[in-house]
Amino acid sequence: MLVAVLTYAVGLAPVPAHLVPREVRGVYLTGWVAGDAARRADLYALVRRSGMNAVVIDVKDSSGNEFDQSPAVEAAHDAGLYAIARIVSFENGALAAERPDLAFQLDGRVWLGESGLPWVDPRKEATRAALIALAMKAVRMGFDEVQLDYVRFPTGRGAERLDRGDQASRVAAIDVFLREMRAALPDRIRLSADLFGLTTTAVDDMNIGQDLAAVAKVVDVVSPMMYPSHYAPNSYGFPDPDLAPRGVILAGLADALVKVDGRATQLRPWLQAFSLRHLYGRAQVQAQIDAASERGVKSYLLWDPANRYDMLR
Numbered sequence: 001m002l003v004a005v006l007t008y009a010v011g012l013a014p015v016p017a018h019l020v021p022r023e024v025r026g027v028y029l030t031g032w033v034a035g036d037a038a039r040r041a042d043l044y045a046l047v048r049r050s051g052m053n054a055v056v057i058d059v060k061d062s063s064g065n066e067f068d069q070s071p072a073v074e075a076a077h078d079a080g081l082y083a084i085a086r087i088v089s090f091e092n093g094a095l096a097a098e099r100p101d102l103a104f105q106l107d108g109r110v111w112l113g114e115s116g117l118p119w120v121d122p123r124k125e126a127t128r129a130a131l132i133a134l135a136m137k138a139v140r141m142g143f144d145e146v147q148l149d150y151v152r153f154p155t156g157r158g159a160e161r162l163d164r165g166d167q168a169s170r171v172a173a174i175d176v177f178l179r180e181m182r183a184a185l186p187d188r189i190r191l192s193a194d195l196f197g198l199t200t201t202a203v204d205d206m207n208i209g210q211d212l213a214a215v216a217k218v219v220d221v222v223s224p225m226m227y228p229s230h231y232a233p234n235s236y237g238f239p240d241p242d243l244a245p246r247g248v249i250l251a252g253l254a255d256a257l258v259k260v261d262g263r264a265t266q267l268r269p270w271l272q273a274f275s276l277r278h279l280y281g282r283a284q285v286q287a288q289i290d291a292a293s294e295r296g297v298k299s300y301l302l303w304d305p306a307n308r309y310d311m312l313r
Contacts, residue, residue, distance in 0.1 A: 020144060020190075021082050023298040024221075024268060026054025028086070031067035033307045034058065040072055043307065044079045050312045054082040056147060056301055059138045061086075062115065064094035066134070073142040084145040084192070085138035087131065089177075091150045093117045095130050102127045104154060104162050114156035122153065122173045122209070123165070131177075132184045145190035147223070148181070151215075152196075152208040160207075170209030178218040192221035194270065197231065200224050200256035213259040216266055223301060226252050226269045226288075229276035242277050245284045249291035257295060264296035273302040273309055282311040 027047055033039050034057045047055060055076050060066045069085070076083040096103035096110055096118035103110045103118045110118045120127045135146045151174060153164045164170060182191050196202075199212040216222050228248040231241035236251040238244040253267065260266045271288040272280055285302065292300055302309065 021053045022265075024054045024082055024084075025052040025298075025300055026056055026082070026084070027052065027273070027302045027307075027309055028056045028304065029058070029072075029307055030305075031058035031061055031065055031069070034069055034072040035067060037071070037075075039307070040075060043309070044076065044081060046309060046312055047081060048079060053080070054084060054301075056084040056086050057143075058088075059085045059141070059143075060088050060092075060094075060134060062088050062091055062117065062150070064092060064097075064117070066094070068141065069138075069143075070141045077142070082145070083143050084147050085135070085141070085143040086147050086149055087134055087138065088150045089131055089148050090119050090122055090127070090152065091115070091117055091154070092120045092127075092131075095120050095127065099126065099130075102130075106158055106161060111154075111158060111162060112156075113154050113159070119154040122177050123169075128177050128180055132181055135181060135185060139186060139189055143189070145192060145220075146181070146185060147192045147194065148178075149194040151177070151193050152210050155208060164207070164209075167205045167207075167209075170207075171205050171211045171214055174209045174211075175214055175218060178215065182218055190220045191218075192223055192268065193219045194223045194225055197224050197226040197252060197270075198235075200226070200252040200259070212256060216260045216263075221266060221268045221299070222256075222260065223268045223270050224252065224256060225303070227272040227274075227276075227303065228288075229272060229278070240277075245272065245280075246287040246291045249288045250294065253292060253295040253297055257297075265299070267297045268299040268301060269297065270301050270303045273304040273311065274306065280311070285311050 057069050073083045102120045195210050199210050228245045229242040235241045241248050
């Protein structure tokens, strides 16, 4: 059973009736699923039955869709759940269509990344201002936390030809954005950032501006996306990391803890709750949760892009 003991910290409540969990354990909901009252209610009940206490809900997704999630947030609070607003940041087709001058260009045209969508430049003030305005909308919807995803420079075919600056300038650009976002948000709203899983161990910015140690100095929580299926063969010594969920999490979090000076409470990894090359069920998910707990990391989020979470039922 995926059972967690819920502990609460008083004094950080965005609404009087809602207390912020000290240890956050939750699942991801797409904007479309969160907007479907029946599916939303089913998943909220599943979260509670599984001993978890939080939901991450798209306010802006990878395709550029934006959602008014006020009803979903109200329902989450009614169910006693902590509500986190996910905002896909710099992969941003909507903003690029409105302001092509903010998008990365190649050969005189807006460049498209590996998913076929354009990216906007973190170094441009108008880019950052648009995302901050969206985050403030999420605050007005009643969310307890803003979570920034795709907080990085682009990757994909031809990305090496883009003007992405050097490592120092990329890391600095992400730092500026996060600091501006933190300054704009009310103090009661937590700020978190999703990073590539390998940032826990990488000694550079992976050519995308993500430096876990630097990000941790600005945000409240760092969420490395530690899906074992996404690690290259022989990562951490595992020929097929997808078959070693416990080992991958143990190794990655050991490195991450060094980068956050041992502050385990600042880490909230995304764990794999979907199958890619190998079947993932309750045992594989629990292995990741247990491994994180062995490292003293008690908070986690489960990712299933289809929002089924069959292993919890």
